[in-house]
Amino acid sequence: MIYHLVPLAEWDADPDRPYAPVSLAEDGFVHCAPDEETALAVVNAFYRGAPRPLVALLVDEDRLTASCRWEAAEPAPPPGVPEGTLFPHVYGPLDRAAVQRVLEVRWDDGGRATGLS
Template structure:
């Protein structure tokens, strides 16, 4: 399973179509993370002010019709992620059938992502 972070309103915006976030048009791929720990680190680095609730989609790579490539973060991984960590990048829309679970980001008292439930 790989993880993708998305605000609930964005995920629900067009439920009858494959999911295509802005990053697909801007960067050419959908940003994903390899595991829960890395996902929470990414949330704390880039999504602390994102609209809530914030979700983590657990995607089954085998159910994606778009190509998924594991690559190094450019220019480097976010603070707290080990150098050399590879990130899954999905080069096309995410098939909703590939979403195996939808979890919500839990926040601590200091506004940091503390877990997924």
């Protein structure tokens, strides 16, 4: 499974169509993380101010119709993620049938992501 982070309202906005976030148009791919620990590091680096609830889509890479490439973070991985970690980038919309679970990000009192449930 690979992880994609998204505000729940955005994920729920158009349930009859494949999910195509803004990053697909801006960067040419959908940003994903390889595991829960990396996904939480991404949340804490980039999504602390995102609308809540924030969820992680657990995507079965084998069920995607778009190409998924494992690539290095540019310019560097977020704090707490080892140098050399590869990130899955999906070069097309996420097929909703590929999403196996939707887990909500849990937060501590300081506003840091601590887990998924």
